[in-house]
Amino acid sequence: MAPAPDDSARCPCGTGEVYGACCGPLHAGDREAPTAEALMRSRFSAFAADDAAYLLRTWHASTRPAELELDASILWQRLEILDVQGGPFDDAARVRFAAHYRSRPGTPAEERVRGVQREDSGFLREGGRWFYVDGVADRD
Ligand SMILES: [Zn+2]
Numbered sequence: 001m002a003p004a005p006d007d008s009a010r011c012p013c014g015t016g017e018v019y020g021a022c023c024g025p026l027h028a029g030d031r032e033a034p035t036a037e038a039l040m041r042s043r044f045s046a047f048a049a050d051d052a053a054y055l056l057r058t059w060h061a062s063t064r065p066a067e068l069e070l071d072a073s074i075l076w077q078r079l080e081i082l083d084v085q086g087g088p089f090d091d092a093a094r095v096r097f098a099a100h101y102r103s104r105p106g107t108p109a110e111e112r113v114r115g116v117q118r119e120d121s122g123f124l125r126e127g128g129r130w131f132y133v134d135g136v137a138d139r140d
Contacts, residue, residue, distance in 0.1 A: 036093035
């Protein structure tokens, strides 16, 4: 498991903020994501930091897997938010994004991959907290 990013390092989610002022407090449980987009960003950062516990905690109970094994061979590099539907007063939202990935350094040449996962994800807010519900994904 990769260590959590340093608080003063640039947050993996791409806001330009440092981790300690962006997704860090969400991962630590000190703050809840105020919007579906913020939750999406924090989940990307959790993938980047191999934080499966956070991913499960923010997964809606209706679709949450019993356990989650992250692909250790993949490095999540960059997130692009393409579209957000649903504002701060809605309890449902959709976020379309593109997540750029590549193999971790040290991967044998013949196994190296790089690509983009595009997904249209659904989110619900319950009890003041946003949850990831499901997504339609394809990798290219
Ligand atoms: Zn962030």
